Amino acid sequence: MDVLIFLIPIALFLGALGLIAFLWSLKNGQYDDLEGAKWRILDDDDLPEDKR
Amino acid sequence: MTVHQRDWQAFITPGNNGAVHMDLAVDGITCAACMGEIERGLKRLPGIRSARVNLTSQRLAVDWVEDQTGAEEIVGELARLGYAAHPFDPASQKERQDKTGKQLLRCLAVAGFAGMNIMLLSVSVWSGNATDITPETRDFFHWLSALIALPTVAYAGRPFTKSAFGALAAGRLNMDVPIVIGVFLTVALSFVQTLQHQQHAYFESAVMLLFFLLVGRYLDHNMRGRTRSFAENIAALKAEVAARMNSDGSIREVPLSKINTGDLVLVSGGERVPVDGVVETGQSEIDQSLVTGESILVPVRRGQRVYAGTLNGAGALQVRVEAASGTTLLDEVNRLLETASQAKSAYVRIADRAARLYAPLVHGAAALTFLGWLLAGLAWQPALVISISVLIITCPCALGLAVPAVQVVASGQLFRRGILLNSGDAIERLAEIDTILFDKTGTLTRPEPELFETVDPVDETIALAGRLALASRHPLSAALVRATGAIMPLPDIEEIAGSGLETNHEGKKLRLGSPQFCQASRELIDEALERVPGASLLAISYGDEPVRLLTFRQSLRPDAASVIDRLGQEGYTLEIISGDTLPAVEDCAKTLGISAWSAGMKPARKIARLEELQAEGRKVLMVGDGLNDAPALAGAHVSLSPVSAVHLSQAAADAVFLGDRLMPVADALHLSRRARAAIEQNLWISALYNVIAVPIAVAGFVTPLMAAVAMSASSLAVTANALKLKWGETSRSSGTGSAQTPKPSDGR
Incomplete structure (x- = not known):
């Protein structure tokens, strides 16, 4: 069972990584416009000229 | 804070005889009790003339004598009472709301992460306790849990601790106080248990509790934020701008806030007048139905006053913007509005009423448990453990979710049916309604006038008139164009402002305009008004043909009759109070079969009628759109307004x-009644849960596993019950119910 001493901190670390990623995305304003993002994928403005 | 301190003086506006006025956005007003607290607290300061809190907008208006008190002292007093105040500015208020939302989401994320990890450890401990876990491993797991739980509670608990300590410092109790006491005692107890190498620790209960409560908080916040942003969008779409004529002759469209007194504003034909002012040049007709409720067009010319919100007819007007001098209609309406909206704030939300009952009961039970076990001969520490477990198991988790969960689901349902809520507790209040007051113009009827007669498609003259009408932006012309479906304009049209249009067609003179302009006889006009009471008239004269009169009026909304009928059958008392003329209102009331109606009502009389009904103990729903309805809308128990308002x-x-x-x-009333029932069911579920759980806790049998399972189960039960509202509604609309209730057009 001694392996727990390594496994649990690793699990916590990975979990905390997820949390930090979420907090970063929140701070980055990724949740400010939940509606707009789904429409933005339909917007062709970012395509290179020749492909249009 | 220091940045704001410097700015207080800038937000003071001077009033009469030495008094000054300041508007403040106040953070942390959550219930009606806070309101009384603030108002009473401020009135104790010297020189305060009046202090009024608007609960809906979380706004405080203070009037005071500048010599005796300063703005800083007022803000200081608010801080002492436990409230942070910001000088009012709509833009900043919106920004702060977003901040609250983000903070809640961060807390939610932290609590979620911590809850999951602690649960993982706790499940291991629970299963280990049943089998063969070594005390060392258990202690290790408990210490790890403590390591996660302590910072989590300190961080994610902030929304609750801030509110609870603010309340306690001011000597009040609110819903957050029992929550904070419960969570902190749980963590402290678990920590002590861990130190003593005990079998049980309750860290997961504390963190899961925080998580569920934060979910409720966040949903509640989000629901209000969504409707608010939607309402802001509507306001933006309505283009609250005015065309300002600069001194160099250029015309610029600027936002209304940039328009100053004395500016000259151009109002083109067919546009809404953006400001209150006096006509400088030009003449036209004005549709004042939004302001006075009268559906008849009023001619205006130089020197006459026009009001914001009215619809301009054909002619272009140059309007000199006037200061609100205290006598304008808008001022009177605003004044009535202020006083009326205070009356409504007396409503206490169901959740607050439940919390008031709940807190003393639970804390009393915990205290009795402690004393009881002491008397039964137990040592103080195990007795304390048992009494704390009572607090843990009764922590108002389900109660915290009971109301927000239903409100979120119900407001989503209402949104799908084209109803946007301005205030969260509107659902509760809508469910209590027994009397409905309707405004006529723009509410029971459509806002724009329509041709009353059906058009004969082979009638050459009418078709010509329709084509002629294409040249004008007058509301009646627009209605005629819609009715005839004309698309080909006539050439060489002359527009006589305030009178009508004229052209020569195949050598004959064609005129469309006011009856006087087309020389209609008095008898003809009287006859037309007899036929269609309260109608607006448009006359056509074509060559030698006799003058013809077309009657226009705001037609009823297409389903008005059936909806009124349904509401009547459901037992609501219906009444029309309109600012329109007597014949028009009488006709409308007869068509709809509403026996109680009154015409020519001024804003003050509408309020008076409302108060009369409310004094009889009735709960009144006001439905109206005009400026003249605004005070009544604010004063009614609950109010609805069409988006064209x-x-x-x-x-x-x-x-x-x-x-x-x-x-x-009708949908709003129906759904609100269902939502109200669901809220009550949820409160009963919470109560039932407590009735079952508390005796077990008092008896000292609560294990952490039981606490966690019971708490999650009650939260899920409450949420599922709220979601039932949604499922029930979809099956209803796909079933037989849809046959008699026509689906609302896609209003979005």
């Missing part, structure tokens, strides 16, 4: 409905 009315109403139909009114 003037901005002020929309702001005063508890909810706004979209689309051409009246059905959302």
